[in-house]
Amino acid sequence: MAKTNPGRFFEDYTVGETIHHAVPRTVSGGERALYHALYPARHALYSSDEFARGCGLPGSPLDDIAAFHVVFGKTVPDISLNALANLGYAEGRWLKPVYAGDTIRSTSEVIGVKQNSNGKSGVVWVRTRGFNQRDEVVIEYCRWAMVRKRDPETPAPEAVIPDLAKVVGPAELVIPEGLDFSNYDFTLAGEPHRCGDYEIGETIDHVDGVTVEEAEHMMATRLWQNTAKVHFDTGSRPDGQRLIYGGHVISMARTLSFNGLANAQIVAGLNGGTHANPYYAGDTIKAWSEVLDKAETPAPGVGAIRLRLVATKGGAPFELKGEDGKYLPHVMLDLDYWALMPV
Template structure:
């Protein structure tokens, strides 16, 4: 009896299937230190216990994307080990902060299937939940992945394409009950810009760039225990290149967005996202953001910005996203639509 795991293939999935992913993970300040070493992340709420306490929290939580990467990484052996590409995200919400000492595990439900016309692969939609040691949901999201077939003669499943919301409604965003930005210290946060200073349609060039190094992206992928073959095995792609984990690009772009959005502190919603073009070692990543919407929340002094975060290769024009044909421009790496909390 074979004891190794070759991963799941497209014909192994069925709609309604629930997958409990292996190996829970207890997070500590070590993950924060490594995260801030890998990315130029310096949002004050996640860097300083004193700053977080002044905002009503007991201490600085771990960066929201640490929680996302950890939960995502748990799903890879069962969802995307044999993936051709991770295609998109929707309906993501952060329900509660994650603190050092919390243990996270992941569970996914298959909510959609569609075999591709070539008969060699298909798209799998899953809704993934990350739960802490109290079985509380800390975040959930939908993603869809193109997965290879093991047996090309396996019959195609009934096509089920889930009806997904284009955005998370502002009233459905979860704001931590104790969060209070009425005494927010803009000097310590690094910028004076508050909710009222941003206009819908405004494009912000984040100016800075970071060249992706092979060693750093490999360390990041191992940190999140992401076992997808395309990130590790140089023989897995015909071009002999290791594909940069999309989450590495997300975190890099989010960190770069500090310059212009230093006060967009907590990520609370993921409306959609696409890894538009592959990223490889040696690419220099820059970022720009567009303000898509604004909303007030019921929390004291707390507003929300809906932001489009776009990661591009150096030399791309800020604000340029798609060509006349409706396709992403070749220098666009990431198109991420999310909600963040910011002081009013």
């Protein structure tokens, strides 16, 4: 009997099954320090316990995207070890902050499968949930990945394509317990802009860029225990290059968005996301944002802002798709999310 795990292939997934992922992980202040070492993260709520307490929280949580990486990383050996690409996200919500000392585990329910026309791969949709040690759901989201088939001759399963919401409604966003921006310190946060200062349709060039190197994206992938072969093994792709983990691009783009959106403190919802083109070591990540919507919340002083975050390599900002409706070659990431911001 084989003792090693070759990972699941497309024909190994059954709609309706729930996969319990190994191995639970207890997070500490080390994750925060490493996150800030890998990315120039500066959002004040995740940098300062005192700032977080001034906003009604018991202390500074783990950055929302870092918490997402922890939950996501658990799923890779069972969902995307043999993936050709991670294709997109939907219906994401952050339900509880993750604090140092919390232990996180993940489960995924298979909600859809569809074989590709070439018969060599297929798309698998899953709904993943991350739990803390109190069995509280801290994060939930859907994603879909293109996964290799073990045997191209295996008959195609009946296609099931889930009907996923295009937007998480503002009323579905969960505000962290106690969050209060009534006495928000704009000076310490780094910018004076409130939710009301942004107009729907406004675009923001975040100006800065970061060139990604092999060492840092490999460290990030190991930190989040993402074992997908395309990120580790140069022999797993015909071109001999390692793909940069899409989550690394998300974190870098979100971090770059500080310049212009420093007060978009908390990521509360993930409406959609596409990894449009691959990144490789040596590419320079730049980012721009578009304001898509705004909403009120019941929390004192707290508003919600819906943002499109686009990561690029080269090209002019605010360019997204060509006349054919396809993403332009320099567009790497198109992410649609809700953030919480002082009103």
